[in-house]
Amino acid sequence: MTETKGSSTWLAVLALGLAACGGPGSIVIDNANILDGTGAAWPNGRLVVVDGVVTCLGAAADCAGPAGVDVMDADGFWVVPGLIDVMDAAGEQSEEQAAYLAFLLGVTTAAVPEVPAAPDGGPRPPTGSEDARIPAPRPAIPPDPALRPFGVFGDAIAATIPMATSGPPSRTPRDLRVFARSRWVQADREALLDSARAMGARGLAFAPQLLEQERWAAPYRLPHGMNRLLEHPMVTERIQDRLLPGRTPAEAEQLDAALDVLRDFVREFHAAGGSVSTATDGALAPGLALHEEMDALVTAGLSPEDALYAATREAARTLGLESSRGTLEPGKLGDFLILESDPRVDISLTQTVSRIGKGGVLYDPPTLFDALLDNPGSRVSDNPLRLFVGSGVLLLTLLLFWRGVRRHRRSLGPRLL
Structure with a gap:
């Protein structure tokens, strides 16, 4: 996956770290095969998330992305609602x-x-x-x-x-x-x-x-x-x-x-x-x-x-949460998965998770797994001080282990940068 805004690889990794430190995300996922959970499918579709909420889903011509929002090219990948x-x-x-x-x-x-x-x-x-x-x-x-x-x-x-x-x-x-x-x-x-x-x-x-x-x-x-x-x-x-x-x-x-x-x-x-x-x-x-x-x-x-x-x-x-999640529709939370394959062919392909979106913030599982496995406690609680310190450590870790990050991304098959 390439970033159509033309940012360098280094800036992409820096943006990933900042996304984990910042507020709710805004992002455009483009050229993806989108299964919105309602029964509709959007080949080469576009998903727009602004401030953590889905604002548009459909053909690219019908979903203009807001200015200044990162656009991720997901050509060849599948987007489904979060599990x-x-x-x-x-x-x-x-x-x-x-x-x-x-x-x-x-x-x-x-x-x-x-x-x-x-x-x-x-x-x-x-x-x-x-x-x-x-x-x-x-x-x-x-x-x-x-x-x-x-x-x-x-x-x-x-x-x-x-x-x-x-x-x-x-x-x-x-x-x-x-x-x-x-x-x-x-x-x-x-x-x-x-x-x-x-x-x-x-x-x-x-x-x-x-x-x-x-x-x-x-x-x-x-x-x-x-x-x-x-x-x-x-x-x-x-x-x-x-x-x-x-x-x-x-x-x-x-x-x-x-x-x-x-x-x-x-x-x-x-x-x-x-x-x-x-x-x-x-x-x-x-x-x-x-x-x-x-x-x-x-x-x-x-x-x-x-x-x-x-x-x-x-x-x-x-769970009584159908108004906020479960499908990708305007007004619902921007929680989604980017998969490498079509899960409608074989349900086990849901395991080919390449990216996870939570409120529009993208996470790279192998990167975060390596960076946070030893001490995830400071990153998975709501304590503001722990969140601030943990986010800083996360960003520093991402920068120091950039070479390792690239190897992990290559191990997934197609590169998603």
């Missing part, structure tokens, strides 16, 4: 590194319940910030229905087979979880699917957390080659921590059968008009989990495009 997690785990998102990693993998909004703050036990808001200068997801509170186990699926199960509180003879926490996640194979399958269609026709919302069920049904394998951040030990170690102990053949068979039931429910619910959205509940590593949840939705029967909507438009609706 939204309807429910992440409080224990994960309260960690600043976890919030930071989720953002660098494209999660621009994450809903996390408040968690107790040590030592007094008072409420502590989830890590994140609305400030475009801070590379962390915007925080949101999950809706009450998303906090009920299995959502509408649980309601349908309860109508068919009581979700008994008693478990198997061996009642270790792990055995109880296996029991709870496999018991619905005893339900009447046709009755469940009838319920799915009826609930979908009523336009209800459902965040199925399919990835979490997949994790219980079979060992998870880390995808390689899509995004170099996924190969970092901070990611692989988190995934290793979440791999479950070995299951007996009988347990594995039950969990796999239960996964088939849940997939069928999701497919019929969505086909009938239900709103399916993405929630991860802390499964696997932050950020990566949301991409894998979209992949799980495709496996269940959704198209790649519908899975993308689940993580953008439908997730925003579930």
Whole structure:
């Protein structure tokens, strides 16, 4: 990607550092293949963000950029709305590194319940910030229905087979979880699917957390080659921590059968008009989990495009935030991703994140990952002093490691300068 205003490479890096230090951004993304999240696509389109808000999207002839705003040539790249997690785990998102990693993998909004703050036990808001200068997801509170186990699926199960509180003879926490996640194979399958269609026709919302069920049904394998951040030990170690102990053949068979039931429910619910959205509940590593949840939705029967909507438009609706995000439309926040490939071809291509826009401020994931990984705390809080000091350190780091930045950009394939 080239900058059509003709600024030098050095000034582009300096501008990146200043963008992280300054206020809400204004930028024009030009010549991009834009998927706005409403179902419309704009080949060679233009996205205009002014003061953090989308002001125009469409053909270049219809969207004049304001004077003095940087124009980024995104020829050959794809622009989609920022990803939204309807429910992440409080224990994960309260960690600043976890919030930071989720953002660098494209999660621009994450809903996390408040968690107790040590030592007094008072409420502590989830890590994140609305400030475009801070590379962390915007925080949101999950809706009450998303906090009920299995959502509408649980309601349908309860109508068919009581979700008994008693478990198997061996009642270790792990055995109880296996029991709870496999018991619905005893339900009447046709009755469940009838319920799915009826609930979908009523336009209800459902965040199925399919990835979490997949994790219980079979060992998870880390995808390689899509995004170099996924190969970092901070990611692989988190995934290793979440791999479950070995299951007996009988347990594995039950969990796999239960996964088939849940997939069928999701497919019929969505086909009938239900709103399916993405929630991860802390499964696997932050950020990566949301991409894998979209992949799980495709496996269940959704198209790649519908899975993308689940993580953008439908997730925003579930959180009651559809007026400000979830799609790229005038008046909404300038939160977006620049991808190297078309995610409608293969949903795993959402992992090819080249740039992240938060309120019009562009972030380069590899650059910031290297610059801030060791001490992200001063950059992902709302404390003004920490923000000022951290921003200065960020700018200095970007200048000192310019040669490294260029190598990282080349590793992404096409150069984006």
